[in-house]
Every structure is written in structure tokens, then in C-alpha cells.
Amino acid sequence: MEKALILLTKKLLEIYNCKNWWPMKYKTKPKKWEVCVGAILTQNTNWRNVEKALYNLYSAKLLDAKRLARVNISKIRACIKPAGFYIQKAAYLRNLAKLALSFGSVKNFLDSVNREDLLSINGIGQETADTILLYACNKPYFVIGAYTKRILARCLMIKGNYIELQNIFHLSLPKNSGLYKNLHATFVEHGKFVCKKLPKCEECKITKVCNHFLTSNI
DNA sequence: CCCCAGGCCGCGC
DNA sequence: GCGCGGCATGGG
Numbered sequence: 001m002e003k004a005l006i007l008l009t010k011k012l013l014e015i016y017n018c019k020n021w022w023p024m025k026y027k028t029k030p031k032k033w034e035v036c037v038g039a040i041l042t043q044n045t046n047w048r049n050v051e052k053a054l055y056n057l058y059s060a061k062l063l064d065a066k067r068l069a070r071v072n073i074s075k076i077r078a079c080i081k082p083a084g085f086y087i088q089k090a091a092y093l094r095n096l097a098k099l100a101l102s103f104g105s106v107k108n109f110l111d112s113v114n115r116e117d118l119l120s121i122n123g124i125g126q127e128t129a130d131t132i133l134l135y136a137c138n139k140p141y142f143v144i145g146a147y148t149k150r151i152l153a154r155c156l157m158i159k160g161n162y163i164e165l166q167n168i169f170h171l172s173l174p175k176n177s178g179l180y181k182n183l184h185a186t187f188v189e190h191g192k193f194v195c196k197k198l199p200k201c202e203e204c205k206i207t208k209v210c211n212h213f214l215t216s217n218i
Numbered sequence: 219c220c221c222c223a224g225g226c227c228g229c230g231c
Numbered sequence: 232g233c234g235c236g237g238c239a240t241g242g243g
Binding site: 044045046048049052081082083084085086087088089161 | 232233237238239240241242
């Protein structure tokens with residue numbers, strides 16, 4: 001089972017070029033705070049809509065933990081409206097900002113926050129927590145998303161809960177955050193453009209390692 | 219008109 | 232522990 005995963009991994013990394021995949025336009029200080037905010041805004045939401053919300057936050061000088069923690073919540077809501085679910089996400093951003101400041105500074109937060117801390121606040125589940133740990137804190141937590149689940153189920157016939165799927169990656173691959181970022185991004189790209197809900201197998205370049213293709217094409 | 223998007227929470231079972 | 236409905240905007 002791990003061998004099949006490694007083959008799939010190699011294929012994806014060979015086909016997609018996903019270095020520096022997480023977009024960071026505004027480069028707030030400290031760096032990577034923008035990633036934490038984006039990780040919440042993108043929950044079940046198209047990245048295009050997230051970009052609009054990030055731009056609005058930046059323009060309002062709200063891409064900043066202290067201000068997010070103290071400004072009237074209606075201002076946050078107005079900025080992030082394009083990203084959808086804006087009432088609950090505004091509260092989530094507030095919770096994130098307060099958590100970050102509880103470390104004394106955002107820099108300390110990025111350096112020493114752990115998974116449990118992140119999961120303890122309302123608005124951060126396992127995927128968002130791992131996204132922050134991986135892309136903002138640079139720690140080797142592999143992110144499992146809807147695309148990852150779908151591709152694993154189709155190609156490798158593997159199903160499981162979040163931790164089970166994550167463990168497969170953690171046990172099969174070297175614990176390297178660079179590799180995890182790159183690989184997670186390839187799953188997103190492949191799931192978004194090729195292995196969609198209705199898969200485009202005729203455009204797929206990894207059919208050789210895909211159980212779905214090999215068994216449906218008899 | 220429909221469906222979907224880089225999930226999470228709160229609830230019932 | 233798992234499944235479900237609600238949350239909301241913008242693009243195809």
C-alpha cells in the first residue's frame with residue numbers, strides 16, 4: 001500500500017510544478033501571517049473569492065493580528081464578505097488573532113504554536129490547523145483535503161478518517177515540510193483540474209497508477 | 219436554472 | 232465515532 005502511494009507521489013511531483021504554490025501578495029509582518037488568515041478564509045471557498053477578501057483586509061489595514069483582535073467585528077465582516085460564510089469567518093479570524101497574541105507576538109505564535117493550540121479555538125479544524133503548521137510554521141504536517149481524499153479513494157482505493165490518511169503519508173514519506181508543501185499542492189492542482197468530481201481521465205497523466213482508470217476501462 | 223469551491227460547528231445517533 | 236444541515240459569495 002505504501003509502495004503505491006510512493007509511485008503516485010512521484011508521478012504527481014513529476015507532472016506538476018508547485019513550488020511556492022501558496023500565494024502571498026501582501027507579505028505582512030511577520031511573514032506568513034497572511035497564510036494563517038488565508039487558511040481560514042479559504043475554508044470551502046474558491047481562492048479567487050479569498051483574494052478579494054485579503055485585498056479588502058489589506059486596504060483596511062486589518063491584515064494584522066492586533067487590529068483583527070480589537071477592531072469592531074462588523075468591519076472584518078465587511079472586508080471578507082466576498083469569501084462567503086463571512087459572519088462565522090469573522091469570528092474565526094478574531095479567535096485566531098487572539099490566540100496569536102496570547103503568545104506575546106505573532107512571531108512567537110508562528111515559532112511555537114502546536115496543533116493542539118490551534119484545534120482548541122473555534123474555527124480551526126484539522127485541515128486548517130495542518131495548513132497553518134505546514135505553510136506558515138514550516139512544520140512537516142501533511143494536509144489532507146477533499147481533493148486528497150478523492151484522489152486516494154479513486155487511485156489507490158484508500159479510505160479513512162483524517163488522521164488515518166495523514167498517517168499514511170507521514171509513515172510512507174520523509175518528514176520534510178518542503179516535500180509536503182509541494183506534494184499537497186500537486187494534489188490540489190490535480191483534483192481541481194483533472195480528477196474532478198466527474199474525472200477527466202482522457203486528460204489524466206497518471207492513469208498508470210490509477211486504480212479507477214485501470215478497472216473502469218476494461 | 220443548476221452545481222461547485224483549498225471546511226467547520228453543533229447536533230443527533 | 233460518523234452523518235447531516237447550515238453557513239454565503241462569485242464563477243462556470
